[in-house]
Amino acid sequence: MHIVTLLTSPATPVLDRATAESLRNAWGGGALRWLAPGVAAEFALDHVPGNRWQVWADLQALRLDLMVQPAEGRRKKLLLADMDSTMIGQECIDELADEAGVGARVAAITARAMNGELDFEAALRERVALLKGLPEAVIDRVWRERITFTPGGQALVATMKANGARAALVSGGFTAFTSRVAVALGFDESRANRLLAEGGVLTGAVAEPILGREAKVQALAGIAAAMGISEAEAMAVGDGANDLGMLGRAGAGVALHAKPSVAAQCDIRVNHGDLTALLFLQGYGQDEFVHGAAA
DSSP states (O other), X not given: OEEEEEEOOTTSOOOOHHHHHHHHHHHTOOOOEEEETTTEEEEEESSOOTTHHHHHHHHHTTTOEEEEEESTTOSOSEEEEOOTTTTBSSOHHHHHXXXXXXXXXXXXXXXXXXXXXXXXXXXXXXXXHTXXXXXXXXXXXXXXXXXXXXXXXXXXXXXXXXXXXXXEEEEEEEHHHHHHHHHHHTOSEEEEEOEEXXXXXXXXXXXXXOOOHHHHHHHHHHHHHXXXXXXXXXXXXXXSGGGHHXXXXXXXXXXXXXXXXXXXXXXXXXXXXXXXXXXXXXXXXXXXXXXXXXX
16 A cells, blocks of 8 residues: 655645545545645555656646655654755855855855765865865854754654654764754754864864765664664655665655755655655644744
């Protein structure tokens, strides 16, 4: 048995009953269940439709996301999340680089690295080198003035934790930001790279070894093993090429507003919904959401 989920952005709810019922009828699905009016609905299906991706493409034009996944084991016990452009709306290194006057240069490298065109570790070293001499105090200003949370993040973490799950923030970014994001959103733990500084200024180096694609896979395996669960009981979310390893290994790997080359390698693609999409995918209705304290 499979579950078909239709969803859109809660900020602009455009999922209407006619569209949902038309798809259900065309595919011969079960009863339509609304998870949130105008935002998310689901129905059961005994097979994966052969025209799944064509329908997906058609619905994208209507600002609707479509997912088909096994019904069994949908509710996960572990959330493994990327930070930059996933739990927050920015790439922290790009924001720091902008303060250092090398924003465009670093942003171009970041885009290529996240698209899988460059080796992640080498690209990170190159970008961090361009931050040499930047005062550490700039990190606090960037945090206060530039960083915004992706909608739905607190509800995602709080709801999964309230239902017995663990949440880990695993980033190729920096501890100076992940530690704050983890606290603000309620993550149980966080892992990231450490920027090196001396005398209150960045040295242009990052502590080794660098947390990249393989380290995220190792985090998934290690945390799942410590919890006594299988990797199939985990949900991972990210947007860049360095996330593909954990997205492929987790029971549910969600490409969230991901680079096209990344999304193309994932079965679960969220291009219009926010982070609450990960709750709808697990069958949580809006009335089951738990909302944490404001960040």
